[in-house]
Amino acid sequence: MRGERVRLVHLARARQGLYRLLGAVFLPPQVESAAVMRAAAGLLERDLQRVCSLSFVPVWREFLAVLERVPPTIDRYLALFAAPADAVPLCASRYAGADAASQAAVVAAVQDTYRRAGLRARAQEPDHLATELEFLSFLCGQEVEARVQRAPRAVRDALERQLGFLDEHLCLWLPLLAARLARREPHGLYAAAAAAAWAVAVHDRDLLALLIRRDSLGVCP
Amino acid sequence: MNRSEPVVLVLLCGDLVGHRLDPHTLARQVMADAPAVTARVVPGLCAHLHRVTSAVRAATPRALVLALCERWQAQGEPEGYARRAGLSPLAVQVVPLGTLAGNDPSPMAKARALLSGAVARARALPPLTPEHIRPVPLGRGGRVGRRALLTLPPLTYQPVPVVEHGRCAAAQGCRICVAACPHRALAAIDDVVRVRRDACTACGRCLTACPREAIQMPGWSQAETAAQVTAALTHAPHRPLVWQCDRRPPSGGAWLPVPVSCAGAVTVAMLLQPLLLGAPAVALAHCGDGCRSGTGMAGTVEDRVAFCRALLAAMGQSPERVRLARATEELPVVDLPPLSAPVTPPAAGEPEGTARLITELVSVTAAPPLRLEHAASPLGEAVVDPAACTLCGSCAATCPTGALEYGEDDAGLTLRFDPRRCVACGQCVPACPERERGAIRVHAVTDTTLLNGGTRTVVRDAIVRCRRCGGPVASQAMLRRIADLLGSAFRPEVMAERCADCRGLP
Numbered sequence: 001m002r003g004e005r006v007r008l009v010h011l012a013r014a015r016q017g018l019y020r021l022l023g024a025v026f027l028p029p030q031v032e033s034a035a036v037m038r039a040a041a042g043l044l045e046r047d048l049q050r051v052c053s054l055s056f057v058p059v060w061r062e063f064l065a066v067l068e069r070v071p072p073t074i075d076r077y078l079a080l081f082a083a084p085a086d087a088v089p090l091c092a093s094r095y096a097g098a099d100a101a102s103q104a105a106v107v108a109a110v111q112d113t114y115r116r117a118g119l120r121a122r123a124q125e126p127d128h129l130a131t132e133l134e135f136l137s138f139l140c141g142q143e144v145e146a147r148v149q150r151a152p153r154a155v156r157d158a159l160e161r162q163l164g165f166l167d168e169h170l171c172l173w174l175p176l177l178a179a180r181l182a183r184r185e186p187h188g189l190y191a192a193a194a195a196a197a198w199a200v201a202v203h204d205r206d207l208l209a210l211l212i213r214r215d216s217l218g219v220c221p
Numbered sequence: 222m223n224r225s226e227p228v229v230l231v232l233l234c235g236d237l238v239g240h241r242l243d244p245h246t247l248a249r250q251v252m253a254d255a256p257a258v259t260a261r262v263v264p265g266l267c268a269h270l271h272r273v274t275s276a277v278r279a280a281t282p283r284a285l286v287l288a289l290c291e292r293w294q295a296q297g298e299p300e301g302y303a304r305r306a307g308l309s310p311l312a313v314q315v316v317p318l319g320t321l322a323g324n325d326p327s328p329m330a331k332a333r334a335l336l337s338g339a340v341a342r343a344r345a346l347p348p349l350t351p352e353h354i355r356p357v358p359l360g361r362g363g364r365v366g367r368r369a370l371l372t373l374p375p376l377t378y379q380p381v382p383v384v385e386h387g388r389c390a391a392a393q394g395c396r397i398c399v400a401a402c403p404h405r406a407l408a409a410i411d412d413v414v415r416v417r418r419d420a421c422t423a424c425g426r427c428l429t430a431c432p433r434e435a436i437q438m439p440g441w442s443q444a445e446t447a448a449q450v451t452a453a454l455t456h457a458p459h460r461p462l463v464w465q466c467d468r469r470p471p472s473g474g475a476w477l478p479v480p481v482s483c484a485g486a487v488t489v490a491m492l493l494q495p496l497l498l499g500a501p502a503v504a505l506a507h508c509g510d511g512c513r514s515g516t517g518m519a520g521t522v523e524d525r526v527a528f529c530r531a532l533l534a535a536m537g538q539s540p541e542r543v544r545l546a547r548a549t550e551e552l553p554v555v556d557l558p559p560l561s562a563p564v565t566p567p568a569a570g571e572p573e574g575t576a577r578l579i580t581e582l583v584s585v586t587a588a589p590p591l592r593l594e595h596a597a598s599p600l601g602e603a604v605v606d607p608a609a610c611t612l613c614g615s616c617a618a619t620c621p622t623g624a625l626e627y628g629e630d631d632a633g634l635t636l637r638f639d640p641r642r643c644v645a646c647g648q649c650v651p652a653c654p655e656r657e658r659g660a661i662r663v664h665a666v667t668d669t670t671l672l673n674g675g676t677r678t679v680v681r682d683a684i685v686r687c688r689r690c691g692g693p694v695a696s697q698a699m700l701r702r703i704a705d706l707l708g709s710a711f712r713p714e715v716m717a718e719r720c721a722d723c724r725g726l727p
Contacts, residue, residue: 005372005373005375006372006373007371007372007373008371008372008373009371011373051373052305053301053304053305053376054304054356054376055304055309055310055351055354055356055378056351057307058307058308058309059351061307147371152370175350175352195351198350198351199351201351202351202352202355203351203355203356205418206355206356206418206419207356207376209418209419210356210357210358210374210419213419214358214370214374215370
């Protein structure tokens with residue numbers, strides 16, 4: 001189909017921006033957050049135009065439409081994620097089961113992943129959604145760099161690191177978070193953002209697996 | 222128009238005129254046949270597929286049906302233009318109306334039935350989540366040059382089955398879907414069925430194999446295909462219907478083609494259901510040796526068709542009402558009257574649907590009671606030997622459909638069997654600790670007398686109760702069996718008179 005030959009470096013750059021922006025949504029909002037997010041989304045739009053037929057794009061656009069209507073507020077954020085009674089947890093470990101050992105194992109695993117990528121999470125909660133999305137953005141950045149430098153081995157490593165992180169961390173609990181937020185505030189900003197993050201992550205996971213197989217086999221799988 | 226209803230957009234190519242079809246009349250008909258449908262004729266749509274994008278942007282439908290002149294070679298391409306406008310890939314159907322209806326003696330009637338079916342299918346599309354689809358390359362197998370490695374390959378999307386864990390019986394030991402998958406794309410890990418997305422080819426065999434409808438695969442769900450069949454046969458009640466592998470070139474002639482993800486996903490119930498809706502015959506057309514589901518597919522579908530033919534013969538009906546069309550085989554002209562006036566059949570996917578379907582067929586054909594033992598029988602009979610059964614309840618605990626039910630009432634312990642729910646999976650047999658004594662056997666059999674008899678008690682026994690607290694100790698049969706096994710070591714005052722809860726202690 002015409003126009004579908006997208007350079008993978010552009011796609012990686014778009015994904016880098018998507019993850020960074022989505023990660024920022026799940027941080028406590030500041031006064032200027034909405035304006036900054038809208039501006040960032042505008043910058044991303046050019047790269048996304050090239051890949052508008054990918055299946056996550058409508059969900060992303062739906063999130064942008066909600067962002068236009070419903071700016072993030074600290075009151076809403078606290079009510080959803082910090083209410084003492086029925087807060088929606090934003091940390092992966094809270095979805096790993098009730099026992100402390102399982103939760104600690106999740107935190108340790110994610111910290112180990114950061115360490116292997118040469119990073120150390122300074123955040124109190126290394127398994128927080130914003131941190132995990134920011135980390136994915138970082139991995140996409142590595143892919144962009146490797147593609148710009150035409151370094152196939154580095155590209156392959158970056159793809160595998162992204163796939164591993166999605167498989168072992170984000171894709172395991174993001175659907176649960178998205179479902180909880182959809183129940184709590186079906187038309188809210190955070191539900192739309194979680195739905196967009198889920199759509200991007202699942203699509204990425206499948207696309208990365210496809211690209212890795214294609215690159216290693218030399219044929220379209 | 223009620224905006225809460227799913228809106229289906231139908232785009233008809235204006236060049237259908239060249240195939241003896243009037244697209245404007247079809248557009249009017251399809252809008253009259255179902256609510257919340259918008260139909261438009263687009264001049265030269267087949268030659269200018271990019272017009273799909275603007276049409277979808279303007280209408281913002283939930284689903285799209287494209288009525289084109291011929292089958293599109295690159296099947297993902299029409300869908301790609303709809304995706305650009307934000308439509309889910311699973312919400313797009315392409316009906317090659319010119320090829321399918323153009324040569325028919327009544328082309329407009331057939332085209333209307335096909336379009337109505339496609340619209341009904343689109344309306345039945347369940348809610349989608351990101352996990353329901355995955356990108357796959359458009360066109361497979363070609364070598365990739367170095368330059369191509371720098372770009373995104375042209376993509377299309379295929380559905381992926383998603384297991385609804387709340388419904389799944391994997392924790393009870395059910396592995397029917399795992400066994401049904403020819404690609405080992407399903408695996409039970411820690412009693413939870415997981416889908417290996419990269420290995421799945423969306424053949425849908427797990428979907429129809431699951432007796433609890435715990436697997437969702439929008440695009441090919443049984444609810445969607447059932448809606449399509451019902452709508453198509455409503456508008457063309459006396460036409461034969463062919464379940465057709467999506468990879469096979471569409472069948473022409475009088476037959477109404479209904480696409481399926483794989484012929485191996487077509488169940489006995491799906492083969493029989495159209496007969497109750499007025500179709501005089503049903504065919505199953507598979508794609509042949511190049512089948513993505515491997516060599517096992519042909520054997521599976523042949524067995525199912527053979528069962529249906531044997532069932533029809535036992536009913537005194539022509540077995541030719543159900544037939545198999547191998548890879549390149551043409552479907553013959555059917556000269557059979559409908560089995561009966563159309564009746565509303567039970568849904569094919571529901572637990573007792575197959576049993577109700579068969580009893581309904583026997584009823585409308587006024588056939589005598591029948592018993593058909595056949596390896597492909599979708600129903601079964603669990604035969605329990607009361608002399609060997611100890612009423613431990615393991616069989617009922619593992620039964621994925623609830624055909625075996627273990628209970629306790631005032632009179633004692635009971636094991637009940639509902640033949641309408643038994644799918645002859647046989648999972649109860651290895652679960653039985655007394656299987657070597659023949660306590661339980663499962664026959665793949667369709668027996669209408671059994672089906673009409675409903676649930677019956679197959680074993681009943683008294684409960685021995687704790688002398689101190691009155692709590693249950695075990696069934697009498699269980700204690701007899703323990704006594705047999707232990708011989709002189711059996712101590713009734715310890716084992717038969719005290720329950721595990723209080724152990725007879727004050």
